[in-house]
Amino acid sequence: MSCNCDYVVPNKESLAPHYDNCRLMWDELHPGIPCPKNADGTIMLPNKHLAGLDVDILYHLGLDTKTYDLPAMFGDVKFVCMGGTKVRMREFAEYMREVLDLPNKGQKLVNLTKHSQRYAMYKVGPVLSVSHGIGIPSMTTVLQEVIKLMSYAKAKDPIFFRIGTSGGLSIPAGSVVVSSFGLNGNLEQTYDIPILGKTRKLPALPDQRVYQEVHSLGSADDGFGTYIGGTMGADDFYRGQGRLDGPFCDYTEADKMAFLRSLTGMGVRNIEMEAPAFSAYTREAGIRACIVCITFLDRLQGDQVTPSKATLTEWQRRPMLVVGRYIAQYFKK
Structure with missing residues (x-):
C-alpha cells in the first residue's frame, strides 16, 4: 500500500513523515480497524445501519439526503472549520472569503442551517464554517452530523479545524x-x-x-x-x-x-x-x-x-x- 498524503507543507525533518490517515500508516496507528477512507479520499462511514435508511435526516443542520443534492452543495469542501459562537464563525467565513480572494465579497452570507436554528453554518468556496456551541455534548452533536454530511457530499479528504x-x-x-x-x-x-x-x-x-x-x-x-x-x-x-x-x-x-x-x-x-x-x-x-x-x-x-x-x-x-x-x-x- 502506498502513501497518499497530499502534503500542505513540503517535507522537512521537523515534520512527521505522514498524516495519520495516510493509508500507509493506518494499520500501524489503528491495528485491527479498517481504514474509514475510500481510495478516492471520500469518507467511508463505519456505521452499517445507515445503509438501511431511505433518508438520513441531519436534524441539527436542517438538511437531509433526500431533499438536498448534498454532493452539489458541499462536494467541493476541503476545510471544515468549527468554533463556539455563531458570530465568530460568520466572521471567520467572511475572513476566508478575503484570504482566498473569493467572489461576492461584502455580500451577506447565508446560514445554511437556518431551518434548525440550533447552530450556524456558512460556506465560502471550499471552506465550511460551523458553530458548535459550548462544551462536548453540543460540539459532538454537530460534529457527527457534519462528518456524515461530508461523507454524503463525497468531499475528498476534508481537513477539520476547531478554532x-x-x-x-x-x-x-x-x-x-x-x-x-x-x-x-x-x-x-x-x-x-x-x-x-x-x-x-x-x-x-x-x-x-x-x-x-x-x-x-x-x-x-x-x-x-x-x-x-x-x-x-x-x-x-x-x-x-x-x-x-x-x-x-x-x-x-x-x-x-x-x-x-x-x-x-x-x-x-x-x-x-x-x-x-x-x-x-x-x-x-x-x-x-x-x-x-x-x-x-x-x-x-x-x-x-x-x-x-x-x-x-x-x-x-x-x-x-x-x-x-x-x-x-x-x-x-
Whole structure:
C-alpha cells in the first residue's frame, strides 16, 4: 500500500513523515480497524445501519439526503472549520472569503442551517464554517452530523479545524495554542463516553503532522506567540477547570495551584471544553484534524477574564489568522 498524503507543507525533518490517515500508516496507528477512507479520499462511514435508511435526516443542520443534492452543495469542501459562537464563525467565513480572494465579497452570507436554528453554518468556496456551541455534548452533536454530511457530499479528504478560546497555562494571555493532544478531566489522553452502560475510551490525538505544519507557518511578525502543547477539555467551566470563582468550590487555592502546575508539567498549555472529543471523533473517522485556540488569560495568574472587549475581539482573530494561513498555503501548492 502506498502513501497518499497530499502534503500542505513540503517535507522537512521537523515534520512527521505522514498524516495519520495516510493509508500507509493506518494499520500501524489503528491495528485491527479498517481504514474509514475510500481510495478516492471520500469518507467511508463505519456505521452499517445507515445503509438501511431511505433518508438520513441531519436534524441539527436542517438538511437531509433526500431533499438536498448534498454532493452539489458541499462536494467541493476541503476545510471544515468549527468554533463556539455563531458570530465568530460568520466572521471567520467572511475572513476566508478575503484570504482566498473569493467572489461576492461584502455580500451577506447565508446560514445554511437556518431551518434548525440550533447552530450556524456558512460556506465560502471550499471552506465550511460551523458553530458548535459550548462544551462536548453540543460540539459532538454537530460534529457527527457534519462528518456524515461530508461523507454524503463525497468531499475528498476534508481537513477539520476547531478554532476556539481557552485559558492558558504558563504562557502570556493572547497567545495561540496548537493542540498536540487532548486531555480529559481524569488526566488521560482519551475521550471517555458511556455507550450502552459501558465506558468507551477513545484516543484523543489530533493529527501530528497537521499540528506541526500549522505551527511551522508561524511568523515572528505575527505579534503573538504560537505554542504546541496539550489541551485539557473540561466538562465544567468552574470546578472542572479548578476555578475559585464559581458558585461552588470545595478545594483550596493551594489545591488549585498544585493541579494547574501538574497540568503544566504534563505538557498541557491550555484548558477549554471540547478538545478530547473533537480529537477522538475526527481520528475515529479517519479525518485529519487540528485544534487552534487563543488564550484569554494565564490561569496560574487568576480565574477571571479581565481584558477589554476590544482586546478580546482582536485576540479572537489570531487563531483565524493562523488557520487562514494554513488554508491559503494548501491552495498555493
